[in-house]
Amino acid sequence: MWCGDGWTARVIKNEDDDGWAVAMIKDGEPEPALVGPWTMGRDKKNPKPLDGQAFSTLVKTASEFVRRHEQQLHATLHQSLEVDCRGARITVSLDIVADEDNPSALLSAHDEAGEQLAQVRVPPAFKLNRASATAWADRGFAKP
Structure with a gap:
């Protein structure tokens, strides 16, 4: 789990298959804004560790996703x-x-x-x- 820039990234078990997922939760929100697949580690059982560079990329992706959603809602x-x-x-x-x-x-x-x-x-x-x-x-x- 990583926290920063108003976001928390949490690696979770993917309920749809045997793999892992990462949930991006915006501070103050009860539900994840974005959930996506996460890479398996070398042992093919556990998730790959989350690092700073990956977290920064996830924050950018989740922020853009939220921004597009807000724009679509405003347009509606x-x-x-x-x-x-x-x-x-x-x-x-x-x-x-x-x-x-x-x-x-x-x-x-x-x-x-x-x-x-x-x-x-x-x-x-x-x-x-x-x-x-x-x-x-x-x-x-x-x-x-």
Whole structure:
């Protein structure tokens, strides 16, 4: 086991086969952010010892994995696109608040200068696409 840079690397028995795995746990998190295969030692029974260089590589890999996951989650919860409406270019955005007890979403429209034209609450399952954004704008931003 190695700790540092906000991470803990722990070599564990791989439950899927006879080998070993390494779990990367971010400080303060209850579950590993990343679990991957780990190399067997020379005796082909025990894991290869974890060293500083391997730990640094694992921290870099796990950090990148977490960063990509966060970017994907942000992209899912905050969407926007541009549409033409009555000769003007508007940006329509959908911002989802992923609350387990009371999820919600806001649909908003802004003009080219960034001024808000409209904002309405919609179900979190609302599908934002070019057709739904254009239809909303064409209806004068009435609640979909």
